[in-house]
Amino acid sequence: MKEEIIIAGFGGQGVLSMGKILAYSGMMQDKEISWMPSYGPEMRGGTCNVTVVISDTRISSPILNTYDTAIILNQQSMDKFEDKVRPGGLLIFDINGITRFPVRKDIKICKIDAVDVATKIGNNKAYNMVVLGAYLKEKPIVTLENVEKGLKKSLPQRHWDSIPQNQEAIRSGMESVVEL
Amino acid sequence: MGDKVLMKGNEALAYGAIDCGADGYFGYPITPQSEVMETLMKEMPWETTGMVVLQAESETASINMVYGGACTGKKCMTSTSSPGISLMCEGLSYLAGAELPCVVVDVVRGGPGLGTIQPGQGDYFQMVKGGGHGDYHTVVLSPASVQDMYDFVGLGFKLAFKYLTPCIILGDGVIGQMMEKVQLRDKTPRWTEEEIKKISPWACTGKKGRKRNVITSLALDPSVMEETNLRLQARYRKMEKEDVMFENYKTEDADYLFVAYGCMSRIGETAVDMAREKGIKVGLLRPITLFPFPTAEIDRLVPQLKSIMSIELSSGQMVEDVRLAVNGRVPVGFYGRMGGSVPSPEEILNALMNFIK
Structure with missing residues (x-):
């Protein structure tokens, strides 16, 4: 198993932390992992992305040009990464940041209204966990049990009381993802 | 053995320093390596191992603080990125001249000048050929994973004290910023005053009962x-005999060879696999020590090869050492990106195909 993922959106949407939680979850599942962020001014706003690789075997390049999955949270990232999904791959996007839907026919395309879902469960801060849930529904590469362990590893202890809400957001995301 | 944890390369440098029993870290923040001091300040090793962590007022100050600490036989280190290393070069020359051991990390970014904060390897000439004035070298280690970043601090001190020289860890923005799993090692305690006197009889530890030690360049x-x-030259020759390190990736049956270090060796590995899927037998040689350079290993591989290509985040620096090792026996090509741009494995493969066709 080898899954190469790009997560891209605006700084502040939780792109890097979503990738981090996915990476930690992969580690709890005894996988090899790499997490390579775009770093610099992006984290203060502007577009931002992270490449996560989860694999059974040694990972060579942490920097890639094509991906098995793209998780897209704004239009700039859609323009940049739609073409970079490998044929047969997966593209998940949040409809709120998007003005032009993807047009590829050779990949699986899923949408989610993550802002709506996060608002409905009363936890806007868990927006990125809703998106993560949508991804894990389509590609259950890590178990929810390991995601919980991953959350514990990546969050400081003072935030552990928010883990149940994060898990709820993941579950809601899983229920709300729609294949186009 | 300790835990397996997920961390950034820069964080790994900090934990590597604490766990190998370093005595002092002196630094000044600069992207893309600011997490080193950030992590040390968060971990507060002065409360546990007694390691000193100090933010200096500039890179010039931090390298001279390292000089001062090293004079007393302590394991001292600093870390910076390219513009900072330029400021440290005077100090590095003094450290080399005074035969003082220390570890200096350069997490390279694109240059020249203030450049960019994105990854680069344009400091190869500066670090591998000396950097400061005068006839000197330092041991230069090239990490290609977060685990290397963790392990090379301890290894760096070992080599620095073996050869009484600064040891450079020449990283890059990719290895500094990426997160991977790290196997933590058993913690090595800091040396006691008695141990320091035994290990480094040259050190300034107070002259009571002996002749005074003078450290100067x-x-x-x-x-x-x-x-x-x-x-110094005798030590460099000894390094070349005893401490050349490198890693081979699929070189046994290779017709073509990439030579790459740091993040480029990782990207190159993927390009090797892609080439082999097309039936082209490519291998990769990754120098782990850039000085001493694995000249003998290239020499050993040349007879089986049709050509060699150096791939770097520079306009072509390490390629000069590759050419010297090859000495005209097979064509040596080069592909590089500059100014903070990082090529994809596909791009590397295309460059190779263009070179060998």
């Missing part, structure tokens, strides 16, 4: 200065 008498130079 100044020798106005040319014959004395030449003695120092001869001693």
Whole structure:
């Protein structure tokens, strides 16, 4: 198993932390992992992305040009990464940041209204966990049990009381993802 | 053995320093390596191992603090990125001249000048060929994973004290910023004063009961200065004999060879696999020590090869050492990106295909 993922959106949407939680979850599942962020001014706003690789075997390049999955949270990232999904791959996007839907026919395309879902469960801060849930529904590469362990590893202890809400957001995301 | 944890390369440098029993870290923040000091300040090792962590007022100050600490036989280190390393080069030359061990990390970014904060390898000439003035080298280690970043701090001190020289860890923005799993090692305690006296009898530890030790890089008498130079050169020859390190990736049956270090060796590995899927037998040689350079290993591989290509985040720096090792026996190509741009494995493969067609 080898899954190469790009997560891209605006700084502040939780792109890097979503990738981090996915990476930690992969580690709890005894996988090899790499997490390579775009770093610099992006984290203060502007577009931002992270490449996560989860694999059974040694990972060579942490920097890639094509991906098995793209998780897209704004239009700039859609323009940049739609073409970079490998044929047969997966593209998940949040409809709120998007003005032009993807047009590829050779990949699986899923949408989610993550802002709506996060608002409905009363936890806007868990927006990125809703998106993560949508991804894990389509590609259950890590178990929810390991995601919980991953959350514990990546969050400081003072935030552990928010883990149940994060898990709820993941579950809601899983229920709300729609294949186009 | 400790835990397996997920961390950034820069964080790994900090934990590597604490766990190998370093005595002091002096630094000044600069992207893309600011997490080193950030992590040390968060971990507060002065409360546990007694390690000193200090933010200096500039890179010039931090390298001279390292000089001061190293004079007392302590394991001292600093870290910075390219513009900072330029400021440290005077200090590095003094450390080399005074035969002082220390670890200096350069997490390279694109240059020249203030450049960019994105990854680069344009400091190869500066670090591998010396950097400061005068006839000197330092051991230069090239990490290609977060685990390397963790392990090379301890290894760096080992080599620095073996050869009484600064040891450079020449990283890059990719290895500094990426997160991977790291196997933590058993913690090595800091040396006691008694141990320091035994390990480094040259150190300034208080002269009670012995003749005073003098540490300086100044020798106005040319014959004395030449003695120092001869001693340094003898050490460099010993390094070349005893401590060359490299890693081979699928070189056994290779017709073509990439030579790459740091993040480029990782990207190159993927390009090797892609080439082999097309039936082209490519291998990769990754120098782990850039000085001493694995000249003998290239020499050993040349007879089986049709050509060699150096791939770097520079306009072509390490390729000069590759050419010297090959000595005209097979064509040596080069592909590089500059100014903070990082090529994809596909791009590397295309460059190779263009070169060998």
